[in-house]
Amino acid sequence: xxxxxxxxxxxxxxxxxxxxxLISLVEDGxxxxxxxxxxxxxxxxxxxxxxxxxAPGTGKSCLVTELVKHLRTQDKRVAVVAVDPSSPFTxxxxxxxxxxxxxxxxxxxxxxRSMATRGQLGGVARATFDVMRVLDxxxxxxxxxxxxxxxxxxVEIARVADTVVLVDAPGMGDDIQAIKAGIxxxxxxxxxxxxxxPGVKNTVRALKAMLELGHRKREISHHGQVMIQTDGFEKTLxxxxxxxxxxxxxxxxxxxxxxxxxxxxxxxxxLSSTGIQAERDRxxxxxxxxxxxxxxxxxxxxxxxxxxxLEKLVTAIAARELDPASAVQSLVSNSKxx
Amino acid sequence: xxxxxxxxxxxxxxxxxxxxxLISLVEDGxxxxxxxxxxxxxxxxxxxxxxxxxAPGTGKSCLVTELVKHLRTQDKRVAVVAVDPSSPFTxxxxxxxxxxxxxxxxxxxxxxRSMATRGQLGGVARATFDVMRVLDxxxxxxxxxxxxxxxxxxVEIARVADTVVLVDAPGMGDDIQAIKAGIxxxxxxxxxxxxxxPGVKNTVRALKAMLELGHRKREISHHGQVMIQTDGFEKTLxxxxxxxxxxxxxxxxxxxxxxxxxxxxxxxxxLSSTGIQAERDRxxxxxxxxxxxxxxxxxxxxxxxxxxxLEKLVTAIAARELDPASAVQSLVSNSKxx
Numbered sequence: 001x002x003x004x005x006x007x008x009x010x011x012x013x014x015x016x017x018x019x020x021x022l023i024s025l026v027e028d029g030x031x032x033x034x035x036x037x038x039x040x041x042x043x044x045x046x047x048x049x050x051x052x053x054x055a056p057g058t059g060k061s062c063l064v065t066e067l068v069k070h071l072r073t074q075d076k077r078v079a080v081v082a083v084d085p086s087s088p089f090t091x092x093x094x095x096x097x098x099x100x101x102x103x104x105x106x107x108x109x110x111x112x113r114s115m116a117t118r119g120q121l122g123g124v125a126r127a128t129f130d131v132m133r134v135l136d137x138x139x140x141x142x143x144x145x146x147x148x149x150x151x152x153x154x155v156e157i158a159r160v161a162d163t164v165v166l167v168d169a170p171g172m173g174d175d176i177q178a179i180k181a182g183i184x185x186x187x188x189x190x191x192x193x194x195x196x197x198p199g200v201k202n203t204v205r206a207l208k209a210m211l212e213l214g215h216r217k218r219e220i221s222h223h224g225q226v227m228i229q230t231d232g233f234e235k236t237l238x239x240x241x242x243x244x245x246x247x248x249x250x251x252x253x254x255x256x257x258x259x260x261x262x263x264x265x266x267x268x269x270x271l272s273s274t275g276i277q278a279e280r281d282r283x284x285x286x287x288x289x290x291x292x293x294x295x296x297x298x299x300x301x302x303x304x305x306x307x308x309x310l311e312k313l314v315t316a317i318a319a320r321e322l323d324p325a326s327a328v329q330s331l332v333s334n335s336k337x338x
Numbered sequence: 339x340x341x342x343x344x345x346x347x348x349x350x351x352x353x354x355x356x357x358x359x360l361i362s363l364v365e366d367g368x369x370x371x372x373x374x375x376x377x378x379x380x381x382x383x384x385x386x387x388x389x390x391x392x393a394p395g396t397g398k399s400c401l402v403t404e405l406v407k408h409l410r411t412q413d414k415r416v417a418v419v420a421v422d423p424s425s426p427f428t429x430x431x432x433x434x435x436x437x438x439x440x441x442x443x444x445x446x447x448x449x450x451r452s453m454a455t456r457g458q459l460g461g462v463a464r465a466t467f468d469v470m471r472v473l474d475x476x477x478x479x480x481x482x483x484x485x486x487x488x489x490x491x492x493v494e495i496a497r498v499a500d501t502v503v504l505v506d507a508p509g510m511g512d513d514i515q516a517i518k519a520g521i522x523x524x525x526x527x528x529x530x531x532x533x534x535x536p537g538v539k540n541t542v543r544a545l546k547a548m549l550e551l552g553h554r555k556r557e558i559s560h561h562g563q564v565m566i567q568t569d570g571f572e573k574t575l576x577x578x579x580x581x582x583x584x585x586x587x588x589x590x591x592x593x594x595x596x597x598x599x600x601x602x603x604x605x606x607x608x609l610s611s612t613g614i615q616a617e618r619d620r621x622x623x624x625x626x627x628x629x630x631x632x633x634x635x636x637x638x639x640x641x642x643x644x645x646x647x648l649e650k651l652v653t654a655i656a657a658r659e660l661d662p663a664s665a666v667q668s669l670v671s672n673s674k675x676x
Contacts, residue, residue, distance in 0.1 A: 034663060041661030278656075285662065286652045290636060292666045297635035298628060300670065314624045318616075323379030324623065325372060328630045332638065 007032075008039045011138050016111065019138055023113055026130045037130055040137035045281070047079075047136035048268055050144045051161030058169040059193040063251040063260075064146050068104055070257050076141040079111040080104075083128055083147045083157055111140065125156045132160070158186060160284065162277065163267045165189045165260070168207060170199035184210055187244060189263045195248035195256065207246050242270050301335050345370075346377045349476050354449065357476055361451055364468045375468055378475035383619070385417075385474035386606055388482045389499030396507040397531040401589040401598075402484050406442055408595050414479040417449040418442075421466055421485045421495055449478065463494045470498070496524060498622065500615065501605045503527045503598070506545060508537035522548055525582060527601045533586035533594065545584050580608050639673050 007025075010018030025033035052067075054060040061082070068078045104110045115128055128145065135143045147157050158164050166187035184190075190211070192203050245263050249256030271277035302310065313331070316322040345363075348356030363371035390405075392398040399420070406416045442448045453466055466483065473481045485495050496502050504525035509532075522528075528549070530541050583601050587594030609615035640648065651669070654660040 038661040038663045041663075042658045045658050282652060282656050285655045286648075288662050289648075289652060289655065289665055290640075292662055293639065293669055294632040294636045296666050296670055297639065298632045301631065301635065302628075310624075314620060314627060317623045317627065318620050320380045320383050323376040324626050324630055325376045327627055328634050331631055332634055 005039070008036050011036075011040065011134065012043060014139065016108075019111065019134070020113070022134055023131050026134060027115065027127050029127065033130070037133060040134060043137035043139075044133050045136065047132075047140050047143045048163075049132060049136075049161045050142060050264060051147065051158040051164040052144060052167060053147045053158045053164065053187075054167030054169075054191075054193075055172060056148060057172065058167045059251050060146060060167045063167055063191065063193055063249060063257075064144055065104060066251050066254055066257045067260060068110060068144065069254075070261050071142055072107065072109055075109070077109045077111075077139060078142045078144065079135040079138075079140040080113070081128060081131055081135070081143065081145045082112070082114040083124065083145060111135065111138075128157050129160060162271060162280075163188045163264050165191060165264070167191045167193050168203060169194040170197040170203045172203075188242060188267050189260070190244055190246045191249050191256075191260060192246065193249045193251050196250050196253075200248065204246055204248065211244055211246070241274075242267065301331065304335065305331075343377070346374050349374075349378065349472065350381065352477065354446075357449065357472070358451070360472055361469050364472060365453065365465050367465065371468070375471060378472060381475035381477075382471050383474065385470075385478050385481045386501075387470060387474075387499045388480060388602060389485065389496040389502040390482060390505060391485045391496045391502065392505030392507075392531075393510060394486060395510065396505045397589050398484060398505045401505055401529065401531055401587060401595075402482055403442060404589050404592050404595045405598060406448060406482065407592075408599050409480055410442075410445065410447055413447070415447045415449075415477060416480045416482065417473040417476075417478040418451070418482045418484060419466060419469055419473070420450070420452040421462065421483060449473065449476075466495050467498060500609060500618075501526045501602050503529060503602070505529045505531050506541060507532040508535040508541045510541070526580060526605050527598070528582055528584045529587050529594075529598060530584065531587045531589050534588050534591075538586065542584055542586065549582055549584070579612075580605065639669065642673065643669075 007018050007022050011022055022033065022036055026037065050067075052060060052064050064080060068080060071078050104112060113131065115124060115131065132143050132145065145157060145161055164187050166184060166189070168190065169192065184207075190207055192200060192207065194200075247256055247259055247263060249260060251257070268277075271280070313322065313327045317324055317327055345356050345360050349360055360371065360374055364375065388405075390398060390402050402418060406418060409416050442450060451469065453462060453469065470481050470483065483495060483499055502524050504522060504527070506528065507530065522545075528545055530538060530545065532538075585594055585597055585601060587598060589595070606615075609618070651660065651665045655662055655665055
């Protein structure tokens with residue numbers, strides 16, 4: 001029996017050490033991990049995912065800790081994935097936050113994992129999705145992904161969550177508002193934490209104003225209708241009528257946490273009753289299928305071809321003797337006539 | 339003669355209306371535009387690209403305007419591409435900035451273009467690269483791309499510039515520093531604008547401290563050696579020994595602009611003398627080739643296959659009857675046995 005089968009069985013049986021082990025393999029992108037994920041896939045689809053995102057200093061990790069505690073009072077099993085920003089600059093700040101999460105460490109219904117960053121842009125997002133899938137298969141009711149709300153991967157990671165919670169706090173500076181615009185667009189619930197601080201009314205007002213300015217649109221493709229373009233997929237934008245609530249919390253005192261949990265539940269129900277949840281799942285899986293197919297096809301083609309050939313092409317392109325589009329054409333034609 | 343040939347000739351002859359027209363076609367991603375870009379490709383590779391990025395309120399556009407004026411005193415032809423953030427939230431603020439750029443509108447050696455955002459994530463970055471290529475072929479000595487330093491596409495766009503200039507200003511708030519980390523990593527020159535404002539020393543100090551904390555590494559692949567993984571390319575990180583200068587400017591008074599232009603020149607010379615420039619060009623073109631190939635192969639495969647087949651697969655995956663990796667395997671096998 002291959003080791004991955006064994007691991008899969010142990011993970012499905014609730015073995016935490018096996019789970020931690022498998023997640024490490026997933027982070028490393030090993031073939032066993034890919035095999036295990038394929039086998040585990042049929043057990044996925046029941047976890048509800050919550051993305052919690054916010055700048056350092058908003059008390060985001062403390063809020064996550066309190067949210068987990070609350071969900072535990074309802075006997076829900078909860079996994080938390082903390083995604084390090086790919087930048088080494090902010091790495092230090094998060095250490096303290098992660099330390100606070102250790103409150104939960106003794107609880108068998110809680111699993112906390114911090115994603116290592118291997119410096120590979122894009123790789124973190126991919127690994128995070130796979131880890132979320134493993135945790136889903138492992139039977140957690142909620143998978144919470146915590147990210148800093150800035151950077152390339154951040155929005156991408158937050159985007160896959162069923163409900164995206166954006167955490168802000170008073171006194172974070174006006175200028176930061178503009179920066180947050182990108183993440184505000186995908187927020188489903190907004191939390192102003194540290195609501196006992198001065199300036200909370202201004203922060204709430206500013207966030208509400210920005211929400212009104214923005215058009216909330218979700219990318220959902222027509223059911224079953226896929227229009228293909230060379231550079232990707234044409235998607236139809238349909239209006240998402242969800243009204244984003246702006247809540248106030250004082251996470252250090254546990255205040256407002258119940259309301260936050262309720263807002264997440266309301267959103268989950270909204271997604272489910274409107275059919276958006278099912279449609280999003282479908283669109284995501286379709287995109288994943290296409291992306292995997294893309295990688296596989298190019299991999300197969302390059303495997304079949306001598307590596308000097310690729311090098312020669314790149315050299316010709318760099319010398320401006322050949323343009324990239326024509327190079328692609330010749331690669332595709334050659335591979336057909338083999 | 340197809341219309342694109344005509345446009346290409348006119349663009350190469352320096353016709354500004356033809357250039358504007360072609361850029362619109364490029365933004366729309368028309369087949370004529372793709373054809374024109376292929377033809378123009380052999381004329382590219384001589385423009386030097388500068389990415390200028392910074393939060394709203396840093397005086398970035400004013401700085402760009404002054405930099406363009408300075409380069410014009412040296413008889414350099416300069417194109418500016420202003421990239422709207424994909425978010426509608428910040429769209430308003432940039433309008434005023436763009437207005438200021440009209441100082442340069444009468445100058446035949448200057449071409450200014452604001453990229454429209456069509457709401458397509460990723461599409462803006464792709465269109466921007468193509469527009470930069472067209473401007474390169476049109477004979478501009480410098481192509482300056484101005485972006486707001488946050489958001490998914492922003493870093494991606496800034497990353498393709500030969501020299502990335504990060505603009506900051508005093509009084510932008512401490513919290514914003516953490517957010518900027520992602521962009522700080524790719525900055526080659528840092529400018530503290532509005533240096534007549536109080537707090538300039540603190541801002542300079544904070545930026546220098548963040549620079550020291552961070553490890554500057556550039557993604558450069560081994561020359562001619564490409565290791566292929568299913569999820570992309572393994573790259574070797576080599577140290578870039580460039581010392582990022584932190585300059586002070588007062589753009590509204592033209593102060594520090596010459597020093598900024600000199601810093602960009604120094605960086606250009608550094609890239610060129612170390613061979614990094616040639617290597618980066620090669621790596622970028624190779625990545626572009628692979629990405630185009632990826633899109634093309636998946637497009638070809640999906641074209642050959644009845645659309646219901648894809649739908650059925652996605653339905654099976656959504657029902658957790660089939661996992662994405664196995665679905666890819668079956669798609670690839672079927673296409674081979676056709």
